[in-house]
Amino acid sequence: MSSHGTPIPMTSRKSGPLKGTAAVPGDKSISHRALIFGAMAVGETRITGLLEGEDVLDTAKAMQALGADVVREGAGEWTVHGVGVGGFTEPEDVIDCGNSGTGVRLIMGCVATYDFCTSFTGDGSLRKRPMARVTDPLALFGARAVGRSGGRLPLTLVGAAEPVPVEYETPVPSAQVKSAVLFAGLNAPGKTVVIEKEATRDHTERMLTGFGAEVVTETTPEGYNKITLTGRPELTPQEVAVPRDPSSAAFPVCAALIVEGSEIFVPGVSQNLTRNGLYTTLVEMGADIAFENPREEGGEPVADLRVKYSKLKGIDVPPERAASMIDEYPVLSVVAAFAEGTTVMKGVKELRVKESDRIDAMARGLEACGVEVEEDEDTLIVHGCGAQGVKGGATCATHIDHRIAMSFLVLGMAAQEPVTVDDASPIATSFPVFEKLMTDLGADVKRNN
């Protein structure tokens, strides 16, 4: 559980060229799912490269609380002795998912079709986030949720005693919602169907297939994704090699693009089309990124990136790309501040319900650093400072949000004056080695004393 009790202020300063290799940790989305599917398989799943960030560690504890045996064997190496689909047992205590929307929403899906009761809570950020988007479809299976107003945590889910399969069209583009429905469908008889208008990350579908479930993805005549899962499969344990996280890689990549003279190597970055929108966008802005040695790792298409400092121009980011780069908009808005011209990010209202309201958090921090921004409910526009450079020289509020913290620290590495974030402790949720990795590349970033 991440307490975020004592804030850790951190400051970054204009840095010399970033050089070397940025081997970022394992993918957060895949790490959560590896533990969960391992817990639902019969026998021993072995995981390597697991992200040992707080979000994922909270999911590991939750799987243990539901009856699986989850053991850390070494750095990033874990084994899970699963209980099989239908084998979870009622947890004795409240499940605390810390800062993790993915953790809580996926696990709600896991327990929704069990004849027992599970209570959930989280940190000050997670307790503000909407859960009805998950509890509404879970009610169709027969589960009942009682939470705070607006369906917020703490929340208790009474699982369905006799679950029925469900057909559900997701009202928001969300892999968490899609996954929660599919996870619930695992312990329901018959076929559960999820329809999504916009494709979201597909790790659940890929991994479920890998664990032996029958999952079929089709395109409807309207161009939507229709995913059909056959319930009550026996999942077979797997060896899961977690690939590196493209959302974490975004931070050293973007830092190298804006810190003059930089050239870095970032191995094994996902090229999964449902995850790589940032990289497409950066190339359109003029980024010098070479995609080398394309291959498969852990069932995902990956490539090694060679990234050089680049003069960038602002662009319009197509709204239909949003789902494939949803967690990368904060750091993209930093890169946009250094570009020549305006970057328009439309179709991004989901950013308002992440760990913080990320449109608001970025807009306020960028303004404090001397960058002109515009926003509306669904849009963020950044007017790049170009050749004039970004002033910096501000303390930015991170609102218990790791991506906001890392984004402003990246900004400070190339700004004229140092940038402080009021609390860098949330970085440990997804990228616990951020400070060391960036320092090793040559960035000037450290905790304040």
Ligand SMILES: O=C(O)C1=C[C@@H](OP(=O)(O)O)[C@@H](O)[C@H](O)C1
């Ligand atoms: O399914 C997942 O692993 C995730 C889905 C996304 O959230 P939404 O489903 O809310 O878009 C993303 O922002 C999050 O970091 C991870």
Ligand SMILES: C=C(OP(=O)(O)O)C(=O)O
């Ligand atoms: C939105 C994020 O995560 P989650 O929803 O799991 O808290 C994120 O990591 O940027």
